[in-house]
Amino acid sequence: MIAGACAALAASPVAWRQEPEPTYEGLTFSSHGRPIRAIHYRPVGEGRRAAIVMMHGSGGRIRNAGPWHELAMRFAGDGYEVLTPLYTDAFADDGVRPPRMMEAWRDVGEHAVDWFIARGVDRRRAGVFGYSLGSHVAVDGALGDSRAAAAIGVAGGVDVYTPRRPRRRIPVLIIRAGSDTHVLPRNTAAWVDFLRDHEVPASVEVIDGAGHLFTPPEWAEVFARSAAFYAGNIGRPED
Incomplete structure (x- = not known):
């Protein structure tokens, strides 16, 4: 009886459903008239209706x-556009x-x-993320003339570049x-x-041993710490 059932199961093809994944495409946008290459990532469906700009390292x-x-x-x-x-x-x-x-890099x-804001993302739901050199570009820029609402800097410090006096006070996470x-x-x-010292609400997380x-695995930990920070700021459920 069991053998017969197994044979019947083997003879019947099983349709496996693959969950949809985020999509991405290359594009260019303008910064002071210069074309800037980028990759745009989209969540499945509507997502969180929030966005992150990621600034790479040196x-x-x-x-x-x-x-x-x-x-x-x-x-x-x-759930974020990226x-x-x-x-x-x-x-x-x-x-x-x-x-x-x-300054040119911060302006990018x-x-x-x-x-993102021009395409309907609420400015209160836009954040920036940067690694190494990009950590300075992202955070220092977000505290300047940017309209970002939260910023994360990973593996950065004052030896990367001298920070400017902040013009804005938004939540910042530094991951060391x-x-x-x-x-x-x-x-x-x-x-x-x-x-x-300049009244920026900055918190710190440490990736031990990194x-x-x-x-x-350490990048996965960076993501987990970052995702929790963004979820409490730009990624919160809308009222």
């Missing part, structure tokens, strides 16, 4: 593979990084947030790599102290 590239892409897909899977601009399109990185270069983040030898813990702490270059 030497970063944007492509549909690797940890940066996978992190963007995680955010999209959590844009990953190649901000060096605005000003090629020569390693010296004069003020006008940093600002204009990426504006791009516990064993970072590229951006030293004291330099991350100095950045946090600077933000708090170096400056994260492993896949």
